[in-house]
Amino acid sequence: MGKPHIVILGAGYGGIMTAVKLEKMLSGQEATLTLVNKYDYHYQTTWLHENAAGTLHHDRSRIPIKDIMNMQKTEFVLDTVVSIKPEEKKVKLENGELLYDILVIGLGFEATTFGTPGIEEHAFTIRNINSARLIKEHVEYNFAMYHHEDEKNPGRLNIVVGGGGLTGIQFLGELVNRIPELCEEYDIHKTMVRIINIERSPTVLSDFDKQLVEYAMNSLESRGVEFITDATLKECASDHVIYEKDGKRVEIPTYTTIWAAGVHANSIVEKSGFEHHQGSIKVSHDMRAPDYDDVFAIGDCAMIINRDTGEAYSPTAQIAIQASDTVANNIRALIQEESEELETFEPKLLGTVVSLGHTDAIGDILNNRKIFGWKAALMKKVIDNRYLLKLGGFNLLIRKSKFNIFN
Amino acid sequence: MGKPHIVILGAGYGGIMTAVKLEKMLSGQEATLTLVNKYDYHYQTTWLHENAAGTLHHDRSRIPIKDIMNMQKTEFVLDTVVSIKPEEKKVKLENGELLYDILVIGLGFEATTFGTPGIEEHAFTIRNINSARLIKEHVEYNFAMYHHEDEKNPGRLNIVVGGGGLTGIQFLGELVNRIPELCEEYDIHKTMVRIINIERSPTVLSDFDKQLVEYAMNSLESRGVEFITDATLKECASDHVIYEKDGKRVEIPTYTTIWAAGVHANSIVEKSGFEHHQGSIKVSHDMRAPDYDDVFAIGDCAMIINRDTGEAYSPTAQIAIQASDTVANNIRALIQEESEELETFEPKLLGTVVSLGHTDAIGDILNNRKIFGWKAALMKKVIDNRYLLKLGGFNLLIRKSKFNIFN
Incomplete structure (x- = not known):
């Protein structure tokens, strides 16, 4: 050739x-x-839940391709x-x-919607920059709508997350950080807001160590998340979802369903x-x-x-x-x-750290070491920053790092 | 008694x-x-167009009643x-x-909707803090939607303002300041956005001096506003408006109609x-x-x-x-x-200043003096600040003033 x-x-x-x-x-x-x-940019898929919750600006999660690649050497086709x-x-x-x-x-x-009716049309997904910032705007819009309508509609303030995997849980962690700010912004009492997670299995993060999962659920529950486990989302509409648990169908009024139950x-x-x-x-x-x-x-x-x-x-x-x-x-x-x-690929699993907001996380890392709390949160940021270093060197790290010291 | x-x-x-x-x-x-x-706050109705456009945070336009009144002396009923x-x-x-x-x-x-079909249900009004911040959120939501949808929908980026009176024109002035920021935020080309004013009379601000009106229209047109005068809004729906001009009905796709044509x-x-x-x-x-x-x-x-x-x-x-x-x-x-x-009330008309964004305005003030440009914009801010001084003294002026020096 x-x-x-x-x-x-x-x-x-x-x-x-x-x-x-x-x-x-x-x-x-x-x-x-x-x-x-x-798109003409690369984005950090693993940061999108922060953009969706509105705790990190979406521009922090993306990098123009021209800042990474040498456009003289590589042909870029948008x-x-x-x-x-x-x-x-x-x-x-x-x-x-x-x-x-x-x-x-x-x-x-x-x-993957598993054919659940209405998910495709009415649920949001944390998939790319466009879909993540739309979730942020959608939540804000509904909070703004709440006091604008004479008839108060609790569905405006209910947020349902379908799926308690990595994306769902990390999104919930950001959301509980963000909701108090939103409540202040739109004159809404914190107790009016419901954040609901619906998970098919008996527990969220089902691949994870049980102790760590308990820690995570406690941490999120204490900050206002309601977990409904062993339950299946059956239907999603623009103004409600229906789930089934113990053979009973329950309807939750909501304008905001985030589908994070599978890809x-x-x-x-x-x-x-x-x-x-x-x-x-x-x-x-x-x-x-x-x-x-x-x-x-x-x-x-x-x-x-x-x-x-x-x-x-x-x-x-x-x-x-x-x-x-x-x-x-x-x-x-x-x-x-x-x-x-040719070379053989063999993944070296370094473990996973699951963020639960800015200052909390759980981690199941090398040699089955379990970490949680601020140490795990710090570890998560170290991982995020290491990637930037690999991708674009020190200059990129300085511009996009998650340590405030660089901002 | x-x-x-x-x-x-x-x-x-x-x-x-x-x-x-x-x-x-x-x-x-x-x-x-x-x-x-x-509400438990007083708000500046004449600043709401800025909150609606997103150029001034709504908290800047409101003051808690308890910060103005002596709650020991006055009974406040919410x-x-x-x-x-x-x-x-x-x-x-x-x-x-x-x-x-x-x-x-x-x-x-x-x-006042003059019975125009759909205005009540689908148009937004600049009426209070809730309705103003909703407009801001609604515009942002539609800009966020634009790139999220595979089928690009120009109606998301069209903003129609019905009525070229004081509120409509001042809102347009803020909007042309805000749109470039929104375009950057949501990766939208500025040329994709249409800002359209529909006015029933042959000219906007019809009570105003002709020269000043010409100045205002030129200023706004040069920054992207399309004026459609001698035209009547006939119908408003969630995704379009229809206006009539010279006996012809024209449809504009839009999700954002601001009704500012009468109260x-x-x-x-x-x-x-x-x-x-x-x-x-x-x-x-x-x-x-x-x-x-x-x-x-x-x-x-x-x-x-x-x-x-x-x-x-x-x-x-x-x-x-x-x-x-x-x-x-x-x-x-x-x-x-x-x-x-009892005393007789006799208004002393001091003239009107119409803002056209942060650095431009027109004014028809005492003794028919006409002012425009940055001088008029400054005058507008002086008027806004004088009110604060009257309402709550120097302390309130410092907290809520529109001069950056105080912020």
Whole structure:
């Protein structure tokens, strides 16, 4: 092949980190690199719950692509992927198409609604900058509406979060920080506001250590969150939700339902005819699609199997960032034809820290160490800052860091 | 009569200024004073367009009643007036009733929709703190919605202001200051936003000097306002308005229609059986209702006739504040039985300054002097600050002034 063309779809954690590394690894003589993204910025998916709650401005969670990539070396295409035709080595975009020699699919996730009626139309999701800031505005709008209407409507002040996973819980943590400010802003008594979490399992954060979960639930409950566990959201409308618990259906008046109960890979993967499991590509040890030697998948689009247990790892930012090393190294190997054998990806799980607002968190970290409280909250900020350092060096850290000292 | 009970309804410009003066003029032995208001704060109606546009925080436009009145001397009742029964000297409130010996009606205004279909349900009005901050939130919400929806909806970015009077024009002036900030906040190109004013007459501010009006329209047009004059709003829906001009009906897609085309006195006046003209009480020279010796009216509820021309003065904050002197003096005279003859109210028109944003304005002031540009803008701020000084002295001026030097 002549000068190979590498196309990276998506500038999320996996895509942008792969692009940054390849830009450094390969000279312009060796390959051309194109990055395609729907927006002209990269955003921190794991910070979006803060933007949605209104505790962090959305501009803090995004970074212009041109501030990360070298636009002389990398071609940046601002467009939306419509489909991939791997047989033709072609990507269809809304405004054109691209031919590739090597493809990286990092197109992220979509919400899984499990067919629950009304979720698609009426619930909000914490999915991208646009959807996160809309939640912030929507909550404020309803608080403003409350005193404007002669007939007081409690549904304006009820916020229902469907799903007690990482996103849902972290969003609740921010919300309990934000609500007192909103109450002051709109002359509303704090006791009028209900924040309700509905979770299908007997407990939230069901993969987590029981003690830590108890700590988290206590912390959030003490600040006003109501947990309804063992309950299923059955229906969502513009002004209410219905859940079922113990065979009974209960209606909650609310204009604000946040659906945080599940995601799957971008449906383009499935539509483009890749062999998939629940929508994502079950990648081989070298992060390539099993049926296409020239296609890599990363992040939410890649299903990575734990070879000890045979089960899939949950896709996280941590794994996506680690995998970008393997993907970049393997692309270089293919191009420089250094070796037949590509590198194998093995996630190194460093644990998870779940934020519960600005000063509280729980963490299940290396060697089963459990941390909670302000130490865990600090750890969370350290993790967030380490990523910035990896992505854009010290300059980016200074501009976007979560330590006030840098602001 | 024993110790007379004075009841003041409404803490707008007229009501609160009357209350402040009476509190100083009369001792607790002479009379008891009750002030009734729907909110526990007084607000600056003439600043609301700034709160609505989002250029001034609504807390800057309001002052807690307890910071103005002496709560030991004056009874403050936080309640909404339902009706007045002047024959029984009784006021019905939502949560009780009050008997009075002397009544002051200062219940402000309501929007006049002229029966235009949909205005009541779908248009916003700049009427009080609640309605003003709702407009701010509504505009932001729609800007946030714009990029959230896959199908781009230009109606989200169109703002229609019905009426080119004082409120409409001053709101437009603030809006053109605010829109560039909103565009940056929500990643919207400035050229996508339309700000449209629809005015029934051949020109906006039709009572004003022609040269000044031309200046105002040029100033606003140069910053993006489209004026559609000689046009009538025919219909307002949640997602569009229809206006008629030259016999043709034109539809504009918009989610934000601000109705600023006319007001009338609080309809309680009419419902309570007072003799009224277009809803307000045509007060006699001493500010009393013609058919009740113990009832005063002030502000938007009072129609004051210019004895030179036989026409009614437009109710303004200026006139309400001036009238509070006469009302307070006359109430004192009635109580202290100083004289049979009550004072006559004669407005001293000092002219009007119309703000066109932070740094521009037009003014038609004393002796037909015309001012415009930054001088007029400064004059406007001086007027705003003088009121604060009158209402609450130097301490209030420092806290709420519009000069940055005090902030």
